[in-house]
Amino acid sequence: MNFKITGTGSYAPTNTVSNDDLAKFLDTSDEWITQRVGVRTRRVSTGETAADFAAKAAQNALEMSGIDAKDLDLIVAASLSSDFACPTVAGTVQAKIGANCPAFDVNSACSGFLFALDTAAGFFARGTAKKALVIGAERISKILDWTDRSTAVIFGDGAGAAVLEASEDGYLASTLYTQGGDDVIRIPNTHGTSPYFKPETEDTPYIYMNGQETFKFAVNVMCRDVNIVLDKANLKIDDIKYFVPHQANMRILRFAEKKLKIAPDKIFANLEHTGNTSAASVPMALDELNRSGNLKKGDLVLLSAFGGGLSSAACILRW
Numbered sequence: 001m002n003f004k005i006t007g008t009g010s011y012a013p014t015n016t017v018s019n020d021d022l023a024k025f026l027d028t029s030d031e032w033i034t035q036r037v038g039v040r041t042r043r044v045s046t047g048e049t050a051a052d053f054a055a056k057a058a059q060n061a062l063e064m065s066g067i068d069a070k071d072l073d074l075i076v077a078a079s080l081s082s083d084f085a086c087p088t089v090a091g092t093v094q095a096k097i098g099a100n101c102p103a104f105d106v107n108s109a110c111s112g113f114l115f116a117l118d119t120a121a122g123f124f125a126r127g128t129a130k131k132a133l134v135i136g137a138e139r140i141s142k143i144l145d146w147t148d149r150s151t152a153v154i155f156g157d158g159a160g161a162a163v164l165e166a167s168e169d170g171y172l173a174s175t176l177y178t179q180g181g182d183d184v185i186r187i188p189n190t191h192g193t194s195p196y197f198k199p200e201t202e203d204t205p206y207i208y209m210n211g212q213e214t215f216k217f218a219v220n221v222m223c224r225d226v227n228i229v230l231d232k233a234n235l236k237i238d239d240i241k242y243f244v245p246h247q248a249n250m251r252i253l254r255f256a257e258k259k260l261k262i263a264p265d266k267i268f269a270n271l272e273h274t275g276n277t278s279a280a281s282v283p284m285a286l287d288e289l290n291r292s293g294n295l296k297k298g299d300l301v302l303l304s305a306f307g308g309g310l311s312s313a314a315c316i317l318r319w
């Protein structure tokens with residue numbers, strides 16, 4: 001059995017932070033951030049956690065699908081910035097929305113939502129789920145070094161969710177990729193206080209990112225992954241109605257647009273007002289596109305993401 005997405009939802013905290021706000025305490029400018037990244041504002045939490053955002057995005061998605069939380073068979077959430085290692089984001093959402101089903105998290109950094117979607121696809125294929133909720137949620141502001149201008153200006157907080165229902169058709173093709181290593185992107189956890197453990201590094205528990213290496217990786221894998229899923233589904237780029245990529249950097253999207261020869265109006269971008277929300281980025285963008293009313297039944301939508309791990313993923317959905 002396959003699945004279709006029958007509801008989408010998203011949520012971001014209300015506190016809006018502009019580039020000028022950041023320039024008050026960082027050596028940066030609205031001009032630099034707008035030109036080099038494409039972000040103008042992002043939301044930054046003043047109290048809510050990733051699981052709080054996730055539950056609100058989930059409620060919105062359930063409302064759209066008309067499904068009762070009690071009828072869900074599965075919840076999978078993707079996050080790397082949860083306030084708790086345990087309970088999981090998915091487990092907290094399960095309790096908050098009143099569901100009664102297995103719930104667990106996956107972590108594949110910014111590609112996490114697509115890894116979670118593919119994990120859920122396995123449950124549909126085995127017939128062990130008929131209704132599922134897949135979420136990407138990040139309070140990435142928690143793991144930013146707010147004195148590092150090369151990362152602090154890029155990211156934002158939020159969550160996106162999708163309700164999946166069993167269907168003959170819907171998830172047409174997918175690809176997942178991991179290139180293990182910690183030299184380009186890493187986010188260390190604390191080492192703890194064990195008197196026996198002697199850490200090799202004194203890394204702080206914040207995002208380290210080599211921006212230029214990430215940029216090169218992103219453009220390469222995005223173009224490769226798009227071609228892989230098009231080949232698997234026996235489709236051409238022109239068959240795709242909308243391309244919803246990870247909202248990392250507008251310049252990366254412009255490179256992909258040229259390399260893949262995608263019409264610019266087919267690429268959905270909202271990073272200008274969200275920033276890079278890591279695992280939440282693709283489902284938040286998908287929800288914004290869906291709520292714009294431009295997605296019609298039968299449309300082909302291509303999702304693509306890349307990020308820490310290093311990781312990347314893509315899939316094609318028939319709406």
Ligand code: ACO
Nearest residue numbers: 028032036109110149150153211212214215248249307308
């Ligand atoms: N404001 C002003 N100047 C800055 C800033 C800033 N916020 N950040 C860096 N600079 C400076 C640098 O210090 C450098 O100055 P120098 O020439 O005097 O040394 C100059 O700007 C150019 O720096 P670059 O690193 O070459 O800037 P670049 O154009 O590559 O932009 C950026 C940096 C935005 C990080 C870009 O490389 C990028 O977007 N990379 C991809 C990031 C990404 O996609 N991440 C997603 C995955 S994250 C995850 O998975 C958790």
